[in-house]
Amino acid sequence: MTTDQIVAEITRRAWSFGVSVLLAPGDSVPFDDGLRCAGYFSGDDTQPMLVVAKGSSRWLGTLLHEYSHLTQWAEGAPVWKASENVQWPAWIAGKKVRGVRKHLANSRELEADCERRAVRLMRELDAPIDIEQYIRGANAYVHFYNIVAEKRRWCSPERRPYDMPSVLAAANPTLDSDYSKTPKALRAALMECVQ
Numbered sequence: 738m739t740t741d742q743i744v745a746e747i748t749r750r751a752w753s754f755g756v757s758v759l760l761a762p763g764d765s766v767p768f769d770d771g772l773r774c775a776g777y778f779s780g781d782d783t784q785p786m787l788v789v790a791k792g793s794s795r796w797l798g799t800l801l802h803e804y805s806h807l808t809q810w811a812e813g814a815p816v817w818k819a820s821e822n823v824q825w826p827a828w829i830a831g832k833k834v835r836g837v838r839k840h841l842a843n844s845r846e847l848e849a850d851c852e853r854r855a856v857r858l859m860r861e862l863d864a865p866i867d868i869e870q871y872i873r874g875a876n877a878y879v880h881f882y883n884i885v886a887e888k889r890r891w892c893s894p895e896r897r898p899y900d901m902p903s904v905l906a907a908a909n910p911t912l913d914s915d916y917s918k919t920p921k922a923l924r925a926a927l928m929e930c931v932q
Contacts, residue, residue, distance in 0.1 A: 757786045765790050820846075
């Protein structure tokens with residue numbers, strides 16, 4: 738499929754669940770507690786939304802990733818339910834949060850499941866995406882939650898794990914099966930994201 742066809746298909750699928758899709762200008766959008774990100778899915782009961790910043794060269798992969806979160810929400814997936822009401826963004830903002838390591842571990846597992854879904858979706862739609870490069874970025878992104886737990890910092894839009902060549906070079910080209918422990922070389926590269 739072409740990019741336009743994929744956008745139309747994802748938008749149609751999202752609407753079938755009552756979810757609005759917003760493709761925003763720029764390379765990031767505001768998220769929780771002042772954090773910025775490349776995109777997000779909000780399963781808010783009153784107005785569920787899928788939002789993606791279209792200014793990045795990776796925006797199509799982000800759209801498929803966020804749509805994969807939508808499928809977790811729509812299915813009531815256990816990883817989605819375990820990640821509802823996570824408070825780690827408030828913790829990064831300096832607030833006290835009980836059980837923050839569990840919140841981050843739940844978010845890490847949510848993202849791991851999402852990345853597996855996104856890669857399947859890319860293949861299903863024959864998306865014009867370098868899947869090996871996407872997977873390297875996905876592995877880096879999921880492992881980054883371990884760095885957040887250690888450093889209490891999120892990356893800036895200029896230092897996203899999936900955009901940094903040194904990080905991508907250290908990440909595996911196939912999806913990792915276990916994200917609870919970050920390989921040493923990848924961990925060292927990911928530390929660049931929080932400097």
